[in-house]
Amino acid sequence: MENKSDVEEHMKAHNIHWKWHDDGAMTNWTVLPAMLKYRGDWVWFTVPHANNNSYMKNNPSWVDKDLPDHLYPQQTYYGDGTVIELEVLQHIRETIWQVAVGFPLQKGDLLVLNNIYCQHARLSFTGKRKLAVVLAMQDQDYPED
Structure with missing residues (x-):
């Protein structure tokens, strides 16, 4: 994926939560039953x-x-x-x-x-x-x- 907006669209489409950090890294998580x-x-x-x-x-x-x-x-x-x-x-x-x-x-x-x-x-x-x-x-x- 080329940019943050592409990544965020992917995350939204797959019900994945995320947080961007100041250094550009990202943490992501899912909540599942x-x-x-x-x-x-x-x-x-x-x-x-x-x-x-x-x-x-x-x-x-x-x-x-x-x-x-x-x-x-x-x-x-x-x-x-x-x-x-x-x-x-x-x-x-x-x-x-x-x-x-x-x-x-x-x-x-x-x-x-x-x-x-x-x-x-x-x-x-x-x-x-x-x-x-x-x-x-x-x-x-x-x-x-």
């Missing part, structure tokens, strides 16, 4: 544990950085803007690991997931691999009941 009604079921559809700066602070690329929490590439808060306690984030992380299921994929395997019903990720890996990923968007709403 933690729960989503999908095909009549309420589902947890958020990742505050992975988008929180406590996750980034343990990443080797960020471990030695001394930044205010809100200036990390990502940070999460409760809907009212208060900080999510580390104990709550850890509880979410532990719960996710407790219900996690692994798939040892082999060459030629195809794994299809519903992104709303199934949180997904990849574990670390050494060696050579190639993953092909396709994301399909639905263009219809489903009835809530």
